[in-house]
Amino acid sequence: MIARNAPAKVNLYLRVVGRRADGYHLLDSLVAFATLADRVEAETADALSLRLDGPFAYPLVVESTGDNLVLRAAQALAARLGIVPRAQLKLTKNIPVAAGLGGGSADAAAALQVLSTLWGADLAEAELAEIAAGLGADVPMCLAGRTATVSGIGEQIGPGLGLPACGLVLVHPLVPLPTADVFRAVARRPSAPMADALPMRHGPPTVAALAQALTIRGNDLTDAAVSLVPEIGAILAALHATPGCRYAAMSGSGATCFGLYEDVLAAEAARLDIAQTHPRWWTYGGAFLG
Numbered sequence: 028m029i030a031r032n033a034p035a036k037v038n039l040y041l042r043v044v045g046r047r048a049d050g051y052h053l054l055d056s057l058v059a060f061a062t063l064a065d066r067v068e069a070e071t072a073d074a075l076s077l078r079l080d081g082p083f084a085y086p087l088v089v090e091s092t093g094d095n096l097v098l099r100a101a102q103a104l105a106a107r108l109g110i111v112p113r114a115q116l117k118l119t120k121n122i123p124v125a126a127g128l129g130g131g132s133a134d135a136a137a138a139l140q141v142l143s144t145l146w147g148a149d150l151a152e153a154e155l156a157e158i159a160a161g162l163g164a165d166v167p168m169c170l171a172g173r174t175a176t177v178s179g180i181g182e183q184i185g186p187g188l189g190l191p192a193c194g195l196v197l198v199h200p201l202v203p204l205p206t207a208d209v210f211r212a213v214a215r216r217p218s219a220p221m222a223d224a225l226p227m228r229h230g231p232p233t234v235a236a237l238a239q240a241l242t243i244r245g246n247d248l249t250d251a252a253v254s255l256v257p258e259i260g261a262i263l264a265a266l267h268a269t270p271g272c273r274y275a276a277m278s279g280s281g282a283t284c285f286g287l288y289e290d291v292l293a294a295e296a297a298r299l300d301i302a303q304t305h306p307r308w309w310t311y312g313g314a315f316l317g
């Protein structure tokens with residue numbers, strides 16, 4: 028059996044900097060990966076099948092036959108290799124769905140990786156990245172799996188950057204918020220290019236320096252997301268009110284919001300605080316992957 032974690036991505040900042048002729052929005056975003064992860068397992072079998080498990084499996088059961096990104100990844104890889112896709116796959120879904128954490132894209136990237144090993148595919152990194160791009164704009168960044176700025180529609184990935192070893196809290200209202208709805212609701216003009224450099228050029232910055240750079244940039248999708256799910260405003264207020272919160276914002280197109288803390292202990296204390304006062308929200312306390 029071959030297994031791999033599929034980590035959730037967090038957009039530490041997200042700026043909408045333009046629009047493509049086809050209507051897609053051009054982004055400038057800093058992406059990092061969290062200790063929160065789905066898990067993809069693959070075993071040899073006579074046919075292709077997918078079993079779902081974990082706390083967020085149930086909204087996806089209808090997709091276990093065709094549309095699940097894990098199966099689409101398997102089919103795309105097999106087509107590229109010119110083979111019949113044969114594997115028994117298991118997806119343990121720990122990441123909330125349609126939540127701005129890129130769980131589906133992470134699953135697709137992990138599926139490409141485990142199946143490449145299972146099927147003995149000898150593809151160059153660039154070839155796997157090309158298959159990933161065909162599955163979704165966020166899949167190549169999940170395949171790369173490093174903290175980096177991304178541009179274009181997210182498919183252009185910058186060099187690896189270092190983050191401070193800070194604590195991370197994620198909060199989701201358990202209301203799905205489709206990415207397409209948020210982009211449709213974006214009313215503001217694209218942001219101007221940012222002259223300020225990120226504080227990572229000489230290694231990981233302090234949490235305070237990171238927070239300052241994120242504050243100037245923010246997330247340009249926040250107002251649109253709050254107009255669709257007003258509870259996001261309450262989540263941001265709750266995160267800001269926790270002791271030791273150095274920065275809080277929404278990830279991607281929402282509705283998940285994140286808070287940054289000096290360390291994992293401070294993050295866990297904040298998470299508990301929020302879980303006790305808002306028991307209906309999903310909360311997670313952890314860190315970023317190195």
Ligand SMILES: C[C@@](CO)(OP(=O)(O)O)[C@H](O)COP(=O)(O)OP(=O)(O)OC[C@H]1O[C@@H](n2ccc(N)nc2=O)[C@H](O)[C@@H]1O
Nearest residue numbers: 051052127128129163164165180181206207210279280281
């Ligand atoms: C916003 C981001 C930031 O990382 O993440 P999520 O919040 O989804 O996790 C991503 O760019 C999400 O990319 P991806 O997940 O591939 O988006 P899709 O589901 O393909 O997009 C759904 C729809 O949103 C609009 N869309 C999406 C991406 C983009 N850069 N501009 C757009 O205008 C398009 O109308 C598209 O048809």
Ligand SMILES: Nc1ncnc2c1ncn2[C@@H]1O[C@H](COP(=O)(O)OP(=O)(O)O)[C@@H](O)[C@H]1O
Nearest residue numbers: 094095096124125126127128129130131132134
């Ligand atoms: N394995 C998967 N995990 C999550 N979503 C999936 C998966 N396969 C297909 N999808 C579809 O992709 C959509 C986006 O899912 P997800 O990646 O969780 O969103 P986001 O990028 O906003 O966090 C879902 O609404 C769902 O319909």
